Amino acid sequence: MGEILGNQQFFKDFNYEIIENGTITSVPGVFTSSCHCGIRKFKDDFSIIFIPGNNTCSGVFTKNKFAAAPIIVSRQQLLKNKNINAIIINSGIANACTGSEGIESAKKTITLASKYLNINQENILVSSTGRIGKKLPLDKIEKGIIYCSKNLSEYNGHRTAKAILTIDKHAKEFALKYNSNGEDVYIGGIAKGSVMIEPNMATTLAFIATNAKISVNLLDEALKESVEVTFNSISTDGCQSTNDMIIVVSNNKTNSEIKKDYDQKLNLNSGFNHFKMALFKCLEELARKVVEDAEGATKFIEIEVTGAMSFEQARKIGKKIANSILFKTAMYGEDINWGRIAAAIGSYEEDDLEVNKIDIFINDALLMKKGTSIDFDEFYVNELLKHKLIKFRVNLNIGTCWAKVLTSDISYDYIKINALYKKQK
Amino acid sequence: MGEILGNQQFFKDFNYEIIENGTITSVPGVFTSSCHCGIRKFKDDFSIIFIPGNNTCSGVFTKNKFAAAPIIVSRQQLLKNKNINAIIINSGIANACTGSEGIESAKKTITLASKYLNINQENILVSSTGRIGKKLPLDKIEKGIIYCSKNLSEYNGHRTAKAILTIDKHAKEFALKYNSNGEDVYIGGIAKGSVMIEPNMATTLAFIATNAKISVNLLDEALKESVEVTFNSISTDGCQSTNDMIIVVSNNKTNSEIKKDYDQKLNLNSGFNHFKMALFKCLEELARKVVEDAEGATKFIEIEVTGAMSFEQARKIGKKIANSILFKTAMYGEDINWGRIAAAIGSYEEDDLEVNKIDIFINDALLMKKGTSIDFDEFYVNELLKHKLIKFRVNLNIGTCWAKVLTSDISYDYIKINALYKKQK
Numbered sequence: 138m139g140e141i142l143g144n145q146q147f148f149k150d151f152n153y154e155i156i157e158n159g160t161i162t163s164v165p166g167v168f169t170s171s172c173h174c175g176i177r178k179f180k181d182d183f184s185i186i187f188i189p190g191n192n193t194c195s196g197v198f199t200k201n202k203f204a205a206a207p208i209i210v211s212r213q214q215l216l217k218n219k220n221i222n223a224i225i226i227n228s229g230i231a232n233a234c235t236g237s238e239g240i241e242s243a244k245k246t247i248t249l250a251s252k253y254l255n256i257n258q259e260n261i262l263v264s265s266t267g268r269i270g271k272k273l274p275l276d277k278i279e280k281g282i283i284y285c286s287k288n289l290s291e292y293n294g295h296r297t298a299k300a301i302l303t304i305d306k307h308a309k310e311f312a313l314k315y316n317s318n319g320e321d322v323y324i325g326g327i328a329k330g331s332v333m334i335e336p337n338m339a340t341t342l343a344f345i346a347t348n349a350k351i352s353v354n355l356l357d358e359a360l361k362e363s364v365e366v367t368f369n370s371i372s373t374d375g376c377q378s379t380n381d382m383i384i385v386v387s388n389n390k391t392n393s394e395i396k397k398d399y400d401q402k403l404n405l406n407s408g409f410n411h412f413k414m415a416l417f418k419c420l421e422e423l424a425r426k427v428v429e430d431a432e433g434a435t436k437f438i439e440i441e442v443t444g445a446m447s448f449e450q451a452r453k454i455g456k457k458i459a460n461s462i463l464f465k466t467a468m469y470g471e472d473i474n475w476g477r478i479a480a481a482i483g484s485y486e487e488d489d490l491e492v493n494k495i496d497i498f499i500n501d502a503l504l505m506k507k508g509t510s511i512d513f514d515e516f517y518v519n520e521l522l523k524h525k526l527i528k529f530r531v532n533l534n535i536g537t538c539w540a541k542v543l544t545s546d547i548s549y550d551y552i553k554i555n556a557l558y559k560k561q562k
Numbered sequence: 563m564g565e566i567l568g569n570q571q572f573f574k575d576f577n578y579e580i581i582e583n584g585t586i587t588s589v590p591g592v593f594t595s596s597c598h599c600g601i602r603k604f605k606d607d608f609s610i611i612f613i614p615g616n617n618t619c620s621g622v623f624t625k626n627k628f629a630a631a632p633i634i635v636s637r638q639q640l641l642k643n644k645n646i647n648a649i650i651i652n653s654g655i656a657n658a659c660t661g662s663e664g665i666e667s668a669k670k671t672i673t674l675a676s677k678y679l680n681i682n683q684e685n686i687l688v689s690s691t692g693r694i695g696k697k698l699p700l701d702k703i704e705k706g707i708i709y710c711s712k713n714l715s716e717y718n719g720h721r722t723a724k725a726i727l728t729i730d731k732h733a734k735e736f737a738l739k740y741n742s743n744g745e746d747v748y749i750g751g752i753a754k755g756s757v758m759i760e761p762n763m764a765t766t767l768a769f770i771a772t773n774a775k776i777s778v779n780l781l782d783e784a785l786k787e788s789v790e791v792t793f794n795s796i797s798t799d800g801c802q803s804t805n806d807m808i809i810v811v812s813n814n815k816t817n818s819e820i821k822k823d824y825d826q827k828l829n830l831n832s833g834f835n836h837f838k839m840a841l842f843k844c845l846e847e848l849a850r851k852v853v854e855d856a857e858g859a860t861k862f863i864e865i866e867v868t869g870a871m872s873f874e875q876a877r878k879i880g881k882k883i884a885n886s887i888l889f890k891t892a893m894y895g896e897d898i899n900w901g902r903i904a905a906a907i908g909s910y911e912e913d914d915l916e917v918n919k920i921d922i923f924i925n926d927a928l929l930m931k932k933g934t935s936i937d938f939d940e941f942y943v944n945e946l947l948k949h950k951l952i953k954f955r956v957n958l959n960i961g962t963c964w965a966k967v968l969t970s971d972i973s974y975d976y977i978k979i980n981a982l983y984k985k986q987k
Contacts, residue, residue, distance in 0.1 A: 200909075200911075201905060201908035201909055202907065202908035202909075202910060202915050202917045203904045203905060203907065203908030203917050203933065204908070231901075233901065233904070233905075234901060234904050234930060234933060234934060234935050235934060235935060236918075236932070236933065236934030236935075238934075239934075268901065269900075269901025269902075269904060269905065269935075270900070270901050270904075270930070270935035271935070272935075377905065377908070377909040378905060379901075379904070379905050379908060462887060462972070462980075463980060466976070466977055466980035466981035467980070467981065468981075469977065469981040470980070470981030472981070475694075475695070476656075476658065476659060476693065476694025476695050476804075477694075479628045479658070479659050479694060479695075479804070480626060480628060480658075480694065480802065480803060480804050482627065482628065483626035483627040483628030483629070483802070483804060484625075484626055484627075484802040485627060486625075490627050492627045492628050493661075505659060505695070507661070508628065508659060508661065509659060509660060509661030509663075509664075510659050510660060510661075510694075510695035510696070510697075547887070547977065547981075548977065548981075549974060549977055551891070551977075552891055552894065552972065552973065552974055552976075552977060555887075555888060555891035555892070555895070556891035556892065556894040556895030556897070556972075556973075
């Protein structure tokens with residue numbers, strides 16, 4: 138893990154161009170449409186992403202045991218067939234904890250989409266986000282499908298990026314291109330995710346398109362590795378959703394195929410390494426935008442854990458800190474209180490830590506050395522805490538692996554939005 | 563686990579008497595003293611619990627990898643010798659992340675206590691609670707030892723229960739007695755614990771005394787089993803402390819020894835079962851008082867998980883719910899939002915759940931049946947949520963084991979106390 142993505146040297150030598158105002162439809166051959174079908178009161182709540190052709194698709198889904206109906210159905214669809222041409226997305230209702238009726242609704246959505254888009258059912262995925270326990274209104278879904286199937290366009294990316302949001306404040310879009318064997322390879326995507334959904338819980342969705350000619354195996358490998366170091370390395374409130382889903386679809390429109398150079402795995406010219414870096418970049422930007430938009434957050438916090446024995450160990454330690462509510466409230470209060478970081482690290486369950494080797498830094502300032510408190514410049518540190526972006530580094534000093542975890546603070550507004558929507562304080 | 567303690571039938575047949583205003587010194591032969599030695603500004607911050615005689619002691623300590631110096635030193639002391647006569651406790655400074663100097667300070671505290679109490683060093687434990695990273699002021703500690711060693715009394719229990727607090731609002735004390743072979747067996751204790759400590763983090767301490775004549779092995783067994791179902795089954799904010807410690811000392815003053823009936827493990831007349839139930843009761847009351855006093859909390863929430871395959875499975879599921887910040891904020895907002903409970907259960911990592919069998923209740927009202935949403939009386943449920951005590955029950959419907967987890971909500975005041983003590987908003 139992180140052999141390529143963890144090596145910043147490679148990124149220095151990899152040239153890519155960020156597309157201004159880039160979105161999923163910045164990728165040639167990608168069409169979307171969005172509308173208000175009536176699940177929510179005013180906002181767009183229904184979308185179709187349509188990518189014609191002989192496609193390659195890879196997806197990762199929530200590990201939550203109460204996986205929602207669209208997760209169960211889309212996972213099954215993708216097991217049977219990797220040529221995905223359409224993704225049907227509704228916001229406002231999660232279609233989770235809805236039993237066999239929910240599964241039927243997800244399947245019926247696919248049947249209806251197949252009819253109006255005039256493609257086979259096996260080429261369609263479904264995705265939902267919103268309140269748990271509510272039933273999907275199929276009459277409204279059908280209206281949405283009828284409208285959107287007639288209004289697909291390669292200029293609708295921004296509208297669709299907004300339509301998949303729930304209470305997120307900002308749309309999350311990104312696209313880049315890079316040159317591969319003389320051809321432009323595009324990767325573009327949209328995402329949604331906030332701390333919760335009015336008045337319900339966090340869901341992270343991301344949909345990525347590319348024109349790279351790539352096999353399912355390589356697309357799977359690139360997605361899984363990229364997701365580990367991006368979306369699986371963020372945490373705003375430690376609450377896992379029932380509806381998380383990240384899908385990448387390639388329409389294979391470029392001529393030369395992305396290949397893996399097995400003999401020189403780390404060769405910079407390997408087309409696969411370049412593709413993986415580009416996909417990583419796209420997911421990293423979208424994941425960062427999700428954390429930046431975390432509801433009620435006033436701080437964006439990077440926690441880098443270095444000197445670890447494995448990526449997994451580094452990420453676990455990073456998440457222990459990111460999920461500590463005492464750490465998060467200290468950040469909101471702009472108080473250094475590094476003892477809360479030490480206590481969070483110490484709650485790590487495995488026996489492969491040596492606490493008397495651990496250093497904790499904020500930026501370049503050492504706060505704790507070899508597990509022991511030291512004197513530091515409190516004025517300088519307090520100034521650092523006033524910024525929106527706060528960077529911590531924990532050096533475990535027992536290995537060479539590292540991970541970066543992104544998180545936010547917990548503020549009054551988090552409580553307000555997640556608790557008091559009924560009390561209207 | 564919970565073979566006895568999990569069986570409510572046994573408790574019906576077990577007679578004990580709660581001692582009014584009971585505390586640790588309600589147990590005959592237990593002396594304490596507390597004073598202000600100067601670590602904190604105004605409040606008592608130093609205490610000695612003194613129990614003369616040929617004693618039996620058992621202890622459990624935090625599993626945090628950054629275990630504080632008093633934890634490391636007391637654990638070593640207890641490994642070498644089970645006859646503990648004195649516990650030296652300071653509040654205000656945790657003596658955690660203080661390196662070898664911190665260890666020396668803890669050992670020096672024992673040397674000083676040995677001198678002024680005129681007992682051997684091996685008969686003494688130390689305990690600290692307060693800010694991480696600060697050094698213990700040995701001159702102040704010595705003053706405290708000199709004063710307290712001269713002022714030990716069996717009437718000081720209430721003062722000591724207050725002196726070990728940090729920002730807790732209320733002292734946590736409890737004592738009971740029951741009849742064993744014609745003799746009165748007393749168990750009494752004091753505890754501290756809140757969501758954090760001004761301005762630092764949660765520490766749970768509990769000190770229990772008894773006059774029961776009991777072997778170290780049986781005392782260990784009773785303490786470990788009781789702690790699992792009491793202190794290890796509560797969670798206010800999911801943050802593990804560096805200084806947690808629970809100690810039980812018996813002065814063996816009763817004549818007939820507590821014995822285990824190996825042939826009839828479940829025999830109600832077994833002296834050991836009675837002792838275990840009494841110790842459990844004492845720890846349960848103290849743990850409940852810790853949760854009730856959780857800083858900023860407005861709700862006291864009992865989560866009972868039944869129909870589990872093991873106690874551990876039930877408790878893990880219960881803690882997933884208790885530690886979900888979205889669940890806790892919903893409770894503060896008095897919104898039922900049971901989808902957050904389902905999502906928290908679903909984040910359980912093991913594969914031994916069957917989500918389509920799970921029922922969720924509030925009191926006797928069913929909210930989710932066999933993993934699927936159902937209609938319920940929203941008016942009735944909303945009324946239940948207005949009470950301070952809220953009871954949930956999750957039936958996994960796959961086994962016969964159960965666990966109860968106690969927790970609190972997360973409110974504006976939690977954020978205020980843990981974040982804004984510097985901003986003084």
